[in-house]
Amino acid sequence: MSWFSRASALPLLVAGAFFMENLDGTVIVTAMPQMAAAFGVRAVDMNIGISAYILTLTVFIPASGWIANRFGARNIFAAAVVIFTLASVLCAASVNLPTFTAARILQGFGGALMVPVGRLVVLRNTAKPDLIKAIATITWPGLVAPILGPPVGGFITTYASWHWIFLLNVPLGVAALWLAWRLIPQEALQKGVPFDAIGFMLTGIACFGLMFGLDLINHPQLSWLVPVLCILGSLALGALAVRHAKRTAHPLIDLWAMRIKSYAVTIWGGALFRIAIGAVPFLLPLLFQIGFGLNAFDAGLLVLAVFAGNLAMKPFTSAVLYRFRFRTTLVVNGLLNAATIFACALLTPQTPTWLIVALLFVSGLTRSMQFTALNTLAFSEVPQPQMGGANTLFTVSQQLGSGLGIAIGALALRVAEMLIPPSAGRLPLVDFQLAFGVIGVIALLAVADSLTLNPDAGSEVRRKKSPSSAPAGADESVATKARS
Template identity: 55%
Template sequence: MPLSTRQSVIIALIVASAYFMENLDATVIATALPHMAATFGVTPVGLSIGMTAYLLAIAVFIPISGWVADRFGQRSVFGGAIVVFTGASVLCGLSNGLVEFTVARILQGVGGAMMVPVGRLAVLRSTEKHHLMRSIAYITWPGLAAPVVGPALGGFISTYFSWRWIFLLNVPIGLLGLALTATFIPNYRASTHRPFDVSGFVLSGVALICLMYGMELVGQLHSDWRITVAALTCGAGAAALAIRHLGRAAHPLIDLSPWRIPTFRVTLDGGSLYVVSVSVSPFLLPLLFQLGFGLNSFAAGLLVLAYAAGNLGMKSVTTPILKRFGYRNVMIVNGLLTAATIAMCSLISPSTPRVLITLVLLIGGLCRSMQFTGINTLAFADVPPARMSSASTFFSMVQQMTIGLGIAFGAIALHAAVLVHGNHAQLSLADFRVAFLLVAVLVLISVLYFIGIEPDAGREVSGHTRTASR
């Protein structure tokens, strides 16, 4: 049931804080790996299992989040997820060995898997549709900013303080979030209890684990291609069986029926392609600045912060823009602008003025933020309240997959460029140019889906009318 405007805004800000904490932890340790590896007495490559375990745990447990929230209540589950995530953060910060660190990261992943879709569900249920865009904008920016800020922040903390503070800083955020959750988030739960779909959980879990692991192997230059193919094949087969089961089961773990809603389907299909393409940038840009420009990791991180600034800067104007021009027009034009800014990244070089590079990244961040808000709000514009839980779970699961696929696509694009240029010794500036152009093409393909959006789609959320755009 929608709540007062003040309370719905507070709930959105609580969820946004939890999202930022969860998204930051997914990327912040990337630049801290050498320091952590030295503490544990292992190689940085060996320590990457901590990142993998975290992402796989999220992938496995996202599908059950909707069922758990309906059964035990959204406040109980969201608050419990914060407790698990914060407690696991403490265990990560106190770890002195690889095994205990990996176990703690798995616990973090379980908490994160519950926070993302259940938090979104709490926002959707508490917000009137005409205020939905503002609330979704609040919870969208953490997912945009954290992957960009994370590596630079992790490098700074591990260099000038201790890598343990990366995890211990979650404690005050988690405690504050827990107190606010208990105060402001209602404990809505479904009036009827669905039986737990064991087959759906097993099939979706196997599919997500294999696909996520396979995509990570694709992103590694020296991985065994046989293991990669086996993981992806197993994942695709399990996914096909899962879809077949979920479509026929009387009480499926994930209800696939929201996909039949036109606005949900177009944002899931076209939006997934867009998310894949823009998820490549936080992966490619630091590599470009370090390997192509010769900058150190901290200087490269500072440049990429312009991208994050664009993400945050767009938040205040997304609502009036969508109200004035409507979802269809904005998502088409903004998609084209995104493709243009990514293509421009293929033209920059060490001699390009830093001001111009910063401007390109800033505009790219603005476009990325605009499109993410459009995708995340239009997806739920026509979903009835009874399907919100399944729609949120379904959407979160697909988005988690597309982010992983984005990193894999960036690696594939770089590998393809290396094959074209025949320089296997090291990545060159020309390789990055080809990779960025391939990513820009993928964005253009996503725009084709947005062309099919009805002119008045999502008008209840955006407030747009045809006369308003004349």
């Protein structure tokens, strides 16, 4: 297979695997009542299956970089696809909640390896000038799946059965495994680097505790003290993990890339942006159902306008990044994104449907553009030897940012309820207006961080590749293949 075709096909392979993983994490939501009935439990009890999956992802993602270097990225990516696919079969075969939860934990372990290792494969085998197109390709699953998941899950559950939500992963997994073995080049293994067990425990417990504490916010029957103590304890462990990473010779998560300004902005400002866009898909269906009184189906149709905006922007993201500087794109597009979030606070049941759809469509456009710009800028100035550590830290930041978005959206609703008690004669709509206002401010803070970028940040990946250039890592891969 030529290097041109391999360089083009690798991002598509990884994007397909990402879509399978991302869709599986969201499609289950609408199937929960039917699954609960099959397991003989309450629908609310099914949350443990979702939580177990997310928490497993959070704990094991930090170890993915070391595992890929030690056993080979191709081997680990293929193994992750196998684990994820087999776990999907076990989910479909589950007969009660404990067996389903165990299968979801196994599935989460596969996903924790598949996502970061897949991105690492693309980064190591893509030349800098090709990075914009490659990142644009592997970014779309994270944009599309959260919006597409609920209606797809509802369709499958209504016209087939909830088992097919998981069984559909089998042919996808088999195809991904075959293509991975064909497309991903074998790499030299790094056998001399010890596993950072202390870093793994500190990072894993900190991430687990933070996500668990954030999840507790969604349980109003609990005292505020419980999630607050859990979150504060996790932050303290996180600080110890950072201190350990700076002092040990071979840290599990290498923080070296944080010295690069463009990368640091995608971590700090990028986390704020991911919080904002993670909260919006959580708040919108609740706004339309509780605030507007729509049924779940009609609310879902309105939210699909965001998905349409995501898809409509995708063909143009690369052209925009080649035409305009990263700082300009992130600032202008970030302001537009924040404006759409603030505009959501102004929606009422009397707002014309066409105007709501238009607003959400524009929101999807800006969401897609910002996502691609941040994901590309993150690795634009990172040297190849540091790519593994940078990728692991970036993936952890992505996972935590998404979880924080839902938690902060829920927290904003709870605070609004406390500030404006029911006795004041308020409508539920006021809660959502305050929540969208808070999320809009967070989106603006992300833009402020982008203003600190150097005007020429990421310029290397904005240069068009010459026809004679080869993908990054090609020479090493050819040599490795020749030796084998």
